[in-house]
Amino acid sequence: MTFASLGLIEPLLRTLADLDYQTPTPVQSQAIPAVLKGRDLMAAAQTGTGKTAGFALPVLQRLTLEGPQVASNNVRALVLTPTRELAEQVLQSFLSYGQHLPLSSYAVYGGVSINPQMMKLRKGVDVLVATPGRLLDLYRQNAVKFTQLQTLVLDEADRMLDLGFARELDELFSALPKKRQTLLFSATFSDVIRQMAGELLRDPLSVEVSPRNAAAKSVKQWLIPVDKKRKSELFLHLLQEQRWGQVLVFAKTRKGVDQLEQELLAMGVSADSIHGDKPQPSRLRALERFKAGEVQILVATDVAARGLDIDDLPLVVNLDLPINAEDYVHRIGRTGRAGSTGEAISLVCADEVDQLAAIENLTQQLLKRVDEPDFIPDHRVPQTAVGGQVLKKPKKPKQKLIPGAAKPAGKGNIHLGRWFEEEDAKPKAKAVRKVPSFGSKPKGGKK
Ligand code: AMP
Numbered sequence: 001m002t003f004a005s006l007g008l009i010e011p012l013l014r015t016l017a018d019l020d021y022q023t024p025t026p027v028q029s030q031a032i033p034a035v036l037k038g039r040d041l042m043a044a045a046q047t048g049t050g051k052t053a054g055f056a057l058p059v060l061q062r063l064t065l066e067g068p069q070v071a072s073n074n075v076r077a078l079v080l081t082p083t084r085e086l087a088e089q090v091l092q093s094f095l096s097y098g099q100h101l102p103l104s105s106y107a108v109y110g111g112v113s114i115n116p117q118m119m120k121l122r123k124g125v126d127v128l129v130a131t132p133g134r135l136l137d138l139y140r141q142n143a144v145k146f147t148q149l150q151t152l153v154l155d156e157a158d159r160m161l162d163l164g165f166a167r168e169l170d171e172l173f174s175a176l177p178k179k180r181q182t183l184l185f186s187a188t189f190s191d192v193i194r195q196m197a198g199e200l201l202r203d204p205l206s207v208e209v210s211p212r213n214a215a216a217k218s219v220k221q222w223l224i225p226v227d228k229k230r231k232s233e234l235f236l237h238l239l240q241e242q243r244w245g246q247v248l249v250f251a252k253t254r255k256g257v258d259q260l261e262q263e264l265l266a267m268g269v270s271a272d273s274i275h276g277d278k279p280q281p282s283r284l285r286a287l288e289r290f291k292a293g294e295v296q297i298l299v300a301t302d303v304a305a306r307g308l309d310i311d312d313l314p315l316v317v318n319l320d321l322p323i324n325a326e327d328y329v330h331r332i333g334r335t336g337r338a339g340s341t342g343e344a345i346s347l348v349c350a351d352e353v354d355q356l357a358a359i360e361n362l363t364q365q366l367l368k369r370v371d372e373p374d375f376i377p378d379h380r381v382p383q384t385a386v387g388g389q390v391l392k393k394p395k396k397p398k399q400k401l402i403p404g405a406a407k408p409a410g411k412g413n414i415h416l417g418r419w420f421e422e423e424d425a426k427p428k429a430k431a432v433r434k435v436p437s438f439g440s441k442p443k444g445g446k447k
Helices: 010-018 026-036 051-065 084-097 115-122 132-140 157-162 166-175 191-200 228-241 254-266 280-291 325-332 350-363
Strands: 041-044 075-080 105-108 125-130 151-154 181-186 205-208 219-225 247-250 271-274 297-300 315-318 342-348 383-385 389-391 432-434
Touching (some): 010 051, 010 084, 026 181, 041 051, 051 075, 051 125, 051 151, 051 181, 075 084, 105 115, 115 125, 115 132, 254 271, 254 297, 271 280, 280 297, 325 350, 350 389
Parallel strands (some): 105 125, 151 181, 247 297, 247 315, 271 297, 315 342
8 A cells, every 4th residue: 555545645745755654554544545535533543553644644635725724823723632742743743744735833832931822823823733731721812713623633532631631621622613523543442532532523433553452562571570679770780781772761750760860870871851840841852862862861750651752762661660551551652663673671579560460451461570680579579460460479488598698499590698588577468369450441341
């Protein structure tokens, strides 16, 4: 299949040739003809599948071929995204794909001054990419009008709801013309998303390009068990030992991000970070520096987990597992994109076994465990089973290693003087326990 056979016009085909996009990805070959015809769309597609071009190309084409000219303060196509980073990235895609077209594209999001955005909107823009909160601010101040709106795209709808934008979205939807085309993209489809789709879409084409909630196949994933307090030490050890190149590292908290960044900088490793406490310009700068290869390590909280497109990122490391199992899929989706392969390594401590089991349940695969000599944890990570179960280790007699004494038999990798049996002092859990769902549904559940 070629892009020409999908019905795209010459200026877009020229751009795609310049970008060396040779064949459409599955989401593109399904979405482009339908969107060109004006159909609504409900697409289950993760980032990395080429979904942005899947909506941007046909939207640009329709705007080019169909009038009218955009009036002041108006927008003709609106793309809503959950995060500022994704808004900026989607804008870049529109600018790139639309480079030979007489259309204007712009992005608005919070964390930066609103005045330049109001000024820019005065002339009207053909494509506006926006985060819901800032867009609502602009709308309430009459800086943006939707009279000419013909297409609405909801990108990463599930993430927008996760981030608590439901009220803003409702208010925005009620301000939009009823007659319009709506395209909804979501990595996962909870009942709430389905309900939203039911209210917003008219006879949509459903497109599903990767198994729901499945982690990208091109990513090799495994975990290294480690004690909680030794995680950053293990990360620094692996970084040097394995001679890692660029790495995107996810930590659970802003504090954890800052700490690792400081340790890396103290070691002379170039590092930057992204988290919700940082002002927007420094978040964007960190991402740009990382993309440009000026920074070796980017440490981030989950704010960076979705939507970021970083070319050929070879490695993602989870310093901590995410609380929400679906975020794991998004995090590791930063690597192994658009046909390349990648690796995702998780440093997992005993406390995280429930999160681990939830991830394995969601992805329906057990993560291979690889011990790192010298980092075998004192607190073992209990075994898990597909289906979200945590299997309790058989009870063993307590043993302590006396520093300086010989290694116990059969414990080849154990660090002398650090080895204790798993902490047995805690109350016993049942032999098999179900993990909390972390907001996700088991595979095979109602879509
Ligand atoms: P997305 O899923 O939209 O974030 O896109 C993932 C990456 O794939 C981006 O870097 C795109 O530039 C790239 N891409 C999208 N479509 C194609 C294609 N048909 N051929 C090659 N690369 C593509």
